[in-house]
Amino acid sequence: MTARNIARxxxxxxxxxxxxxxxxxxxxxxxxxxxxxxxxxxKPPSAYLREGSPILVPLYSNDLHHxxxxxxxxGKGGTAIPQSTAMEHVAGYALCLxxxxxxxxxxxxxxxxxxxxxxxxxxxxxxxxxxxKERIPDPGNVQLWLKVNGKxxxxxxxxQMIFSVPYLISYISDFISLEEGDLILTxxxxxxxxxxxxxxxxxxxxxxxxxxxxxxxxxSRI
Amino acid sequence: MTARNIARxxxxxxxxxxxxxxxxxxxxxxxxxxxxxxxxxxKPPSAYLREGSPILVPLYSNDLHHxxxxxxxxGKGGTAIPQSTAMEHVAGYALCLxxxxxxxxxxxxxxxxxxxxxxxxxxxxxxxxxxxKERIPDPGNVQLWLKVNGKxxxxxxxxQMIFSVPYLISYISDFISLEEGDLILTxxxxxxxxxxxxxxxxxxxxxxxxxxxxxxxxxSRI
Ligand SMILES: [Mg+2]
Ligand SMILES: [Mg+2]
Ligand SMILES: [Mg+2]
Numbered sequence: 531m532t533a534r535n536i537a538r539x540x541x542x543x544x545x546x547x548x549x550x551x552x553x554x555x556x557x558x559x560x561x562x563x564x565x566x567x568x569x570x571x572x573k574p575p576s577a578y579l580r581e582g583s584p585i586l587v588p589l590y591s592n593d594l595h596h597x598x599x600x601x602x603x604x605g606k607g608g609t610a611i612p613q614s615t616a617m618e619h620v621a622g623y624a625l626c627l628x629x630x631x632x633x634x635x636x637x638x639x640x641x642x643x644x645x646x647x648x649x650x651x652x653x654x655x656x657x658x659x660x661x662x663k664e665r666i667p668d669p670g671n672v673q674l675w676l677k678v679n680g681k682x683x684x685x686x687x688x689x690q691m692i693f694s695v696p697y698l699i700s701y702i703s704d705f706i707s708l709e710e711g712d713l714i715l716t717x718x719x720x721x722x723x724x725x726x727x728x729x730x731x732x733x734x735x736x737x738x739x740x741x742x743x744x745x746x747x748x749x750s751r752i
Numbered sequence: 753m754t755a756r757n758i759a760r761x762x763x764x765x766x767x768x769x770x771x772x773x774x775x776x777x778x779x780x781x782x783x784x785x786x787x788x789x790x791x792x793x794x795k796p797p798s799a800y801l802r803e804g805s806p807i808l809v810p811l812y813s814n815d816l817h818h819x820x821x822x823x824x825x826x827g828k829g830g831t832a833i834p835q836s837t838a839m840e841h842v843a844g845y846a847l848c849l850x851x852x853x854x855x856x857x858x859x860x861x862x863x864x865x866x867x868x869x870x871x872x873x874x875x876x877x878x879x880x881x882x883x884x885k886e887r888i889p890d891p892g893n894v895q896l897w898l899k900v901n902g903k904x905x906x907x908x909x910x911x912q913m914i915f916s917v918p919y920l921i922s923y924i925s926d927f928i929s930l931e932e933g934d935l936i937l938t939x940x941x942x943x944x945x946x947x948x949x950x951x952x953x954x955x956x957x958x959x960x961x962x963x964x965x966x967x968x969x970x971x972s973r974i
Binding site: 544545547550569570571572573574575576577588589590609610612638639640642643644645646647649650651652704705706707708709751 | 766767769772791792793794795796797798799810811812831832834860861862864865866867868869871872873874926927928929930931973
């Protein structure tokens with residue numbers, strides 16, 4: 531196999547590991563308890579979306595929410611990675627959206643069902659260009675924001691995270707080995723809100739980059 | 753990139769999509785309602801395990817269960833695949849185990865949390881050799897069994913599935929696009945039970961193949 535380009539991790543990376551409720555103010559806005567350990571769930575790589583293609587509102591959801599998040603791109607795999615060396619496993623970052631069918635997620639939560647339909651549908655993981663590690667010297671102190679139709683909805687700093695990037699890498703790799711090209715979504719600050727067809731999302735990370743996505747309704751098969 | 757060998761799908765396939773409660777008798781034994789639509793969840797590809805390596809009992813679980821399942825290996829990707837052409841997307845099959853930390857799953861269900869820790873840990877997806885499509889003319893009529901230390905625990909026919917293989921392919925691909933190398937786990941018949949360190953699992957699919965796995969306790973980091 532030819533060498534894989536980490537700057538295009540979404541084309542070949544094999545997993546997207548997401549952390550929920552990692553900002554206290556967001557946990558509160560959804561009326562969830564502040565977690566004592568990370569809440570971990572998965573999206574499939576088929577959820578990846580790049581600028582230029584629209585985010586689909588799933589046919590089965592009437593309450594699609596945006597969550598802007600710092601994504602951590604793994605450069606070197608490992609199992610049971612200590613916090614002290616966790617940052618050596620990071621190749622870089624990406625600005626990411628964790629698109630969430632909140633109505634379906636609430637239903638799953640109340641029925642004790644997995645979150646896959648709420649979190650794993652096609653286009654549920656829009657990602658920016660790859661950001662080399664050097665551009666973000668401290669992933670625990672970076673500003674993220676998201677606007678819907680030009681209006682700011684989310685604006686926060688990763689300094690508000692409950693569990694740090696090294697902590698998450700260590701915690702996850704204790705039971706799910708990390709591989710080159712994996713992506714970890716680190717949670718969202720408060721301000722999540724519903725979006726619909728024709729809305730325009732713009733998100734940014736400090737002065738590093740911005741990205742734009744339009745929303746369209748998923749077409750039914752017939 | 754050189755051509756990928758579908759007979760080694762676990763080395764490069766990007767997702768494992770699992771269906772829960774797809775046999776009425778198993779749904780009943782866990783006191784779950786018979787589902788009216790498939791219960792779908794994910795394992796990461798890091799969960800794959802091959803014969804010769806042991807299944808790990810996660811440090812955090814005291815109630816690890818076996819679930820023997822027919823796995824469907826996707827040969828041709830697609831989105832919103834109709835049932836009528838679904839079988840054209842199948843390259844073959846594998847005998848699979850959906851190893852489940854039942855205690856953690858029950859906790860997740862009661863707290864409305866995702867199932868990832870219960871279902872997605874390393875070694876939670878042991879798989880057999882690839883079975884070419886021709887060897888199983890009707891995936892809706894094949895016998896599966898599993899023994900623990902020589903004693904039969906599970907024995908059932910895929911004819912007892914609530915949702916058929918073509919139905920599942922169509923249902924899943926409506927919201928999660930399928931790709932070459934993906935694996936779909938189709939659910940387990942009744943008889944799931946707890947296993948521990950030193951137990952030996954043997955599973956088989958009709959007269960096609962058998963596979964064996966030992967259990968060891970996950971080592972703590974220190
Ligand atoms: Mg899940
Ligand atoms: Mg999120
Ligand atoms: Mg199962």
